Amino acid sequence: MRFIHIADLHLGSSPEAEFLWGKNRAEEIWDSFAAVIDACNEKEIDLLLIAGDLFDRPPVWADLDRAAKLFDRLTATEVVMIAGASDYITEDSPWMTYPWQPWVHMLSDKHCMNVQLGNISTSVHGCSYYGPTEGKPYLEDARPDKESEYQILLGYTGDDNHMPADLTELSEKGFDYIALGYEHKASVMQSMHIAYAGSLEPLSVQETGKHGFILGEINEDSTTIRFVPFACREYINIKVRLSSDITEEELEEKLATAINQYGSDNIFTISLEGRYQPKEPYDRARLLALGNVADVKDGTMPDYNLVALLDEHKDDMIGMYLEAFLKEPAGTREQKALYCGLEALLNAVQKTQ
Numbered sequence: 001m002r003f004i005h006i007a008d009l010h011l012g013s014s015p016e017a018e019f020l021w022g023k024n025r026a027e028e029i030w031d032s033f034a035a036v037i038d039a040c041n042e043k044e045i046d047l048l049l050i051a052g053d054l055f056d057r058p059p060v061w062a063d064l065d066r067a068a069k070l071f072d073r074l075t076a077t078e079v080v081m082i083a084g085a086s087d088y089i090t091e092d093s094p095w096m097t098y099p100w101q102p103w104v105h106m107l108s109d110k111h112c113m114n115v116q117l118g119n120i121s122t123s124v125h126g127c128s129y130y131g132p133t134e135g136k137p138y139l140e141d142a143r144p145d146k147e148s149e150y151q152i153l154l155g156y157t158g159d160d161n162h163m164p165a166d167l168t169e170l171s172e173k174g175f176d177y178i179a180l181g182y183e184h185k186a187s188v189m190q191s192m193h194i195a196y197a198g199s200l201e202p203l204s205v206q207e208t209g210k211h212g213f214i215l216g217e218i219n220e221d222s223t224t225i226r227f228v229p230f231a232c233r234e235y236i237n238i239k240v241r242l243s244s245d246i247t248e249e250e251l252e253e254k255l256a257t258a259i260n261q262y263g264s265d266n267i268f269t270i271s272l273e274g275r276y277q278p279k280e281p282y283d284r285a286r287l288l289a290l291g292n293v294a295d296v297k298d299g300t301m302p303d304y305n306l307v308a309l310l311d312e313h314k315d316d317m318i319g320m321y322l323e324a325f326l327k328e329p330a331g332t333r334e335q336k337a338l339y340c341g342l343e344a345l346l347n348a349v350q351k352t353q
Contacts, residue, residue, distance in 0.1 A: 082106075
């Protein structure tokens, strides 16, 4: 029995919508979901598992309609899904009454339930969320049944507020595979037949690395699972250490080269470290315009000659300020405060001259 396991798609979310290059990100996430549906057909997948947070919010009828149109494209794949902490089941939720196709199954109870898929000799067990948090360990109640050859547990579990579970104990219950959601980074625990699929598409600058789905196969003797990269884009952090002699043009050229090497379709965070010439700070807006740049993190400090400045301003406020800071060794935070204050004082002096 061949399966694909996805989770945490967050359909309806719009990461980077504030950027011109990010206007289509919401549709890209739907496009990736559609591509998984097509992959099910191409790979002759028997079962598609959706381990929570298919949507970014409790869905309305139109959301389920759009998902159902994609499920219509499946030629021979059963679908089993649960609601997670973002798309939880609310009072009068359409999750409960939506007329899914016969091959689409929603495990809608907050206590573990199961669906038996006789055509692929598989039982899938799991439970859904009824709020954004769930502190009870409902997955502990799950048990394989005797009705099917293959047994799968579908869950959305994480910290103490998200259906806490001991994964080692779950692995000892006798399931052939345990498909999990909640973690946005994929994690495959091959020896325990457990995996977090991670988010299909990365959804924030913190979600660096590859994203995709879990491809698995269960037979009479074993379960094999592996992660398959599938996302349209990847978040990448570019770190650059400045030296006092680097010009703004040289910095921009260096970053543009790195962006092209990593792939300009990806999304970047630029982290700047080191020192720059006080009279030539970098232009944040120009760095953001180099490509799909979501953020510029500033860890730099101006390269002031503090000894020379102290000698030059020994009889004025700037000199007094420097003396107060230089009496004791300063850590990184104190140095940052020193330079910010010094820059303000120097600018004030220049305006009065």
